[in-house]
Amino acid sequence: MSDYKYMSGFDSHFSSEDERCPNALPEAQNSPQKCPYDLYAEQLSGTAFTAPRKENARTWLYRIRPSAVHEPFVPFKNNKFLSHNWDEHEPNPNQMRWKPFDFPSSTARVNIVEGLHTICGAGDARSRHGLAVHIYLCNASMENAAFYNSDGDFLIVPQEGILDIVTEFGKMSVAPNEICVIPQGIRFAVNVVGPTRGYILEVYDNHFHLPDLGPIGANGLANPRDFLTPVAWFEDREVKNFQVLTKYQGVLFSASQKHSAFDVVAWHGNYVPYKYDLAKFNVINSVSYDHCDPSIFTVLTCPSSRYGTAIADFVIFPPRWSVQEHTFRPPYYHRNCMSEFMGLILGKYEAKEEGFMAGGATLHSMMTPHGPDYKCFDGASNAKLVPERVAEGTQAFMFESSLSMAVTKWGQETCQKLDAKYYECWQALKKNFKISN
Known part of the structure; x- marks a missing residue:
């Protein structure tokens, strides 16, 4: 199976199963008494249960173990530059320009979570209103670790270096002049080769959508068919110490578990990670x-x-x-x-x-x-x-x-x-x- 197969579409219902486990998706029911291959059914909700049907976002995951199987979260101290304190510096109304941000020293190994640097923002993740802009500066892959954002969606814009991203839904490779969106709560890991840099827009309120086209009509700007979601891929791997990292109320935490978080064999729904090639705009x-x-x-x-x-x-x-x-x-x-x-x-x-x-x-x-x-x-x-x-x-x-x-x-x-x-x-x-x- 290729690491990088995609299904086209946007804002629709998708389904996928790893080709190593045919018929892993249950028939008729989302959560039958016993799932195929003795998997666990787990729903991931990106909106309130009672959100209108056209806005309701959720996906059913069929995984080897429930994601609840981990030890308690403790503070993660390996990042000094992630912030949600918008009052730590006096306001500045001046035009601002930053020269290119420095990569980590070649003598230090910094992964993307450790290399998140918050540059500006507004609002409050606890009240689900606002946004933050981060720069990521890294040179190392995430090893035996996964990260998810409890606070909102990440829109990731690579500038230097390719991001090979493993998600619970499958794999994506995202290069400069492409973007990807990892919605709130979806676990992922990022692998890189060498100095890597880019931008992240984080939103707390809502999810990203295609804009209405109004008088433009049916065609133009970004076309729905060009947004790509991963094909299911899983690993059944025992790990002595696999770290699950989360950003919760603007603060990083870590929990340990004994297996890979990427053990989803099949899934279906409309709450998914996706990528887009900006050259297709x-x-x-x-x-x-x-x-x-x-x-x-x-x-x-x-x-x-x-x-x-x-x-x-x-x-x-x-x-x-x-x-x-x-x-x-x-x-x-x-x-x-x-x-x-x-x-x-x-x-x-x-x-x-x-x-x-x-x-x-x-x-x-x-x-x-x-x-x-x-x-x-x-x-x-x-x-x-x-x-x-x-x-x-x-x-x-x-x-x-x-x-x-x-x-x-x-x-x-x-x-x-x-x-x-x-x-x-x-x-x-x-x-x-x-x-x-």
């Missing part, structure tokens, strides 16, 4: 005039209780054609009631080709003005407006939120990557105003 853009709002580049959204306003949107700026007439084509100068965290996966971002580098980030907070630097403004104001390929070889993204995000102490001080001279990129913009005679 169908760009919608203006062909007449004006630079469209970045919402037309939304891949996934986590809605809030207010219609049309997101806890978080995941937005990308992929290669595309720019053909507008009589228009300043780059992103316009802007102040926004949303928080905008941007990262760069590869290439050079068109509005700031200097300073904003792959593996780094920017944060433009609520109502903090931002836009193209002087070089971009000058070039775009005088360019010949012919059809032009934009962002070739580049992939920038944005985590946009309706919440006002605070930056952690690590983000502002400890990481030592905050660019104190970021503001200078706008200082050369001079007055061009003239009153004709």
Whole structure:
């Protein structure tokens, strides 16, 4: 059996069984008196039991042992930089830019859980409202361990290095310019080779969905068929000390057990991990005039209780054609009631080709003005407006939120990557105003 087979689809009902155990999925009943192969039936619920049918998310797992078979959780001390304290540093409304974040030292072995660094966020996991943005910096695989997030969903954006992810549902390989989503509660482990870096958007309120298309119609942006879920795969392995790690109320804990957590032989449901290739995004853009709002580049959204306003949107700026007439084509100068965290996966971002580098980030907070630097403004104001390929070889993204995000102490001080001279990129913009005679 191939390690990396996928079933296509999104937001639908799936079923899968490891080919080594044919007919492992029970017929007719979810939890018969005795399951095939003497497996245990276990339901994983991602919504309230009484959620409307169209929103109800749950999956039945048929596993060798119930996931409850572990020793008590104790605090996990091998991470100093994961935080949910949004008051540990004074608020800072300035435009912020971070240089590429450093990989772990080659003399230290750091896996992805140990290498989580919280850079900013808002809200509270206990009240199930808010989000956090993390950077992961690691160079080692998780060995005899699994991790799950009790607080919310993880949207993972690799920037450097491939993530070979084992989940309770099967395996996924996620490379730069791909993303994956691991919903709340699903156990997984990440294997890497060498220095590995990327971004994580965590949401507490809800789950990620495809955005409504409205006047765009049936087709465009990310297509449901391109979201891929794993095929069932299990290991029946006794382990002297297998660690199950969890993030609970923003704090890491660990529990020991004597077997691998990845012992699900078959499953069916609609609450699943999935991946997506950003190169398959169908760009919608203006062909007449004006630079469209970045919402037309939304891949996934986590809605809030207010219609049309997101806890978080995941937005990308992929290669595309720019053909507008009589228009300043780059992103316009802007102040926004949303928080905008941007990262760069590869290439050079068109509005700031200097300073904003792959593996780094920017944060433009609520109502903090931002836009193209002087070089971009000058070039775009005088360019010949012919059809032009934009962002070739580049992939920038944005985590946009309706919440006002605070930056952690690590983000502002400890990481030592905050660019104190970021503001200078706008200082050369001079007055061009003239009153004709």
